Amino acid sequence: MPDRTLPIRTTAAVALVATGLLLTACGTAPKPDAPAAPKRTTAPAAPEEPAAEAAATLGGPGTACALPVSFALAKGWEPEAVKDPENPEFAELTRQGPAVMRCEVDAKPTGNIGYLRVWTVAKGSARTALEGFVKAADQPSAVTYRETRAGSLAAVEVTYTSHGELTDETKEQRAFAVATPKGPVVLVHLGGLDTDEHRAMLPAYELAKSTTKAL
Template sequence: MPDRLPIRTTAAALVTAALLTGCGTTPAPDAPAAPATPGKTSATAPAVKAAATLGGPGSACALPVSFGLAADWKPAAVKEPADPDFAELVRQGPAVMRCEVDAKPSGNIGFLRVWTAAKGPARTALEGFVTAASRPSAVTYRDTRAGALAAVEVTYTTYSELTDESKEERAFAVSTPKGAVVIVHLGGFDTDEHRAMLPAYELARSTTKAL
């Protein structure tokens, strides 16, 4: 679930488990260096290769885009519940969560989550998504590429009541030919986990294709 207020995040994670359906880096050279967190290391893992593709025919999640998945990352589709109280847990700003890719089988604590917004532009949808996060700060947007697609990427920090510290997050957004905006977000339990999972995020960004 979205990395918002941690109490809400924990509850959201439990709800997501019941809603799951379906079946399955290092910052880019032009990205600003991630700020160090006191007491944390700043090392990131090396780049990884795709072990599967998410979003295409027969994959775990039906999406307007496809991208490569790192080994042992487990995707599952998220169904929006009819109950408004629970539906809010899979919404963040203008976006609705469509897929959740769990990193735990690969040894990290976090998720790569795919969201869609009804219409763009991509930056407007991404700004609304970030504004709705838990106390976002140090927000930086930049134009980039996601595969062959024009994209907007954001790096920022949010505050976690669960760990009582700020943590790094990032996401990229693309507009698709059919009009929907896709947001791919990487959070993590804390900044160390986030940085360890960057290779999987960069893999997704570099291999994104519109369907």
């Protein structure tokens, strides 16, 4: 009997090919691969300023400013107590809202233009002290408050912008406040000539905040 295996296999193969062509003609052929989605790129984050080196402590006995709290000062910053801050003749310089300026820490020896200023508020909470302080600033905007810690103390911090008369520009500002066991609220503010100066001085501000202690 003749061998019919080969013709049968060949016929089946032809049938499969024909079926495949028919499916292709009907639009059921495999779809071409979709083009790869473009890769998303993320802008590099701005480099952070290095942490400030602590060189002294401000606020305790024998320091330049007698305060209800103490904190570490960054290297090169020079503190000076505000003389006669309660004098109404100097109110334009020493008062902002409910706050009275007690101490100025000058950044100029480090090459930056700005101050870390320490204020006290006679009564109220840290939040209300900050709110009154910011409302009295020059055209405050983009005001944001948040709960935080200043050393081991509960604190409130604010970031905002104000309009600088000297440069006629909007610049960043920030401050934190703590309510002390002895009563007054202590408010530490960092300004600067402009936003660039402000950001360059942030390590000194963060050092003060992270080392704040009630006395």
